[in-house]
Amino acid sequence: xxxxxxxxxxxxxxxxxxxxxxxxxxxxxxxxxxxxxxxxxxxxxxxxxxxxxxxxxxxxxxxxxxxxxxxxxxxxxxxxxxxxxxxxxxxxxxxxxxxxxxxxxxxxxxxxxxxxxxxxxxxxxxxxxxxxxxxxxxxxxxxxxxxxxxxxxxxxxxxxxxxxxxxxxxxxxxxxxxxxxxxxxxxxxxxxxxxxxxxx
Amino acid sequence: xxxxxxxxxxxxxxxxxxxxxxxxxxxxxxxxxxxxxxxxxxxxxxxxxxxxxxxxxxxxxxxxxxxxxxxxxxxxxxxxxxxxxxxxxxxxxxxxxxxxxxxxxxxxxxx
Numbered sequence: 001x002x003x004x005x006x007x008x009x010x011x012x013x014x015x016x017x018x019x020x021x022x023x024x025x026x027x028x029x030x031x032x033x034x035x036x037x038x039x040x041x042x043x044x045x046x047x048x049x050x051x052x053x054x055x056x057x058x059x060x061x062x063x064x065x066x067x068x069x070x071x072x073x074x075x076x077x078x079x080x081x082x083x084x085x086x087x088x089x090x091x092x093x094x095x096x097x098x099x100x101x102x103x104x105x106x107x108x109x110x111x112x113x114x115x116x117x118x119x120x121x122x123x124x125x126x127x128x129x130x131x132x133x134x135x136x137x138x139x140x141x142x143x144x145x146x147x148x149x150x151x152x153x154x155x156x157x158x159x160x161x162x163x164x165x166x167x168x169x170x171x172x173x174x175x176x177x178x179x180x181x182x183x184x185x186x187x188x189x190x191x192x193x194x195x196x197x198x199x200x
Numbered sequence: 201x202x203x204x205x206x207x208x209x210x211x212x213x214x215x216x217x218x219x220x221x222x223x224x225x226x227x228x229x230x231x232x233x234x235x236x237x238x239x240x241x242x243x244x245x246x247x248x249x250x251x252x253x254x255x256x257x258x259x260x261x262x263x264x265x266x267x268x269x270x271x272x273x274x275x276x277x278x279x280x281x282x283x284x285x286x287x288x289x290x291x292x293x294x295x296x297x298x299x300x301x302x303x304x305x306x307x308x309x310x311x
Contacts, residue, residue, distance in 0.1 A: 006233065006236065010245075064242075067244070068241065068244030068245025069241065070238050070241040071241070073237070
């Protein structure tokens, strides 16, 4: 088995439980609720700070007694962060060029209007990363839904406000959360806790 | 444990005779392959992924540990004992060597 095959299997098995999806949903829902409330912007950092420790604690409590524990060979954080930054900048430049072609690049209202498409592209990239690493079809579908919903909302919600972006974030957040909840419930039913200790 | 047996016939030089039997055993090869792709794993994870029985897994891991291909680390997480298995540098090297030996074996097989 190649490095990638073992890594993919372990990643897929962990992420396939739905637990990660329920937590990832907070990245959509919290900004969706807080948008247009600048005095609460600091709350954006809550999921960023808490997600890792909360996920590890829940994983130990619910996943490891059923699946066992395996540590993946992690991607170098510098490379991952670099890729995310380059992709985010490329997406912003792309949208800027599009608005420039439409002659509206200097209008903040147009940036707000097209923000769902930008968010769809950025979150879609994250979902695509999960799809590529896990090989799970549902992440490919979520990537497509993210992109299509973002573009559709930018085209249909024409008012120059964040309304389209809020709808995008809440709709995607609820979709990802419900999907995760369904998978997690099914997983816990199908995989009872193993009464096996590391007995070697 | 390796196939260093000295035979008298031509078969003694056959690539198959040079295969490392410790690694060649399918269950041990499976365990090593999993650990090769991960930082480390615990007993339950290996048990589920390999499909071996508890006794078999324990026995094979002991052999790999005895040969220095796998190292065992015992610890406590939330007061629960946990044993982690990790492939050693010798284990990685043994897999690389085995891969090379298998290529030689396959190259020698008639089509």
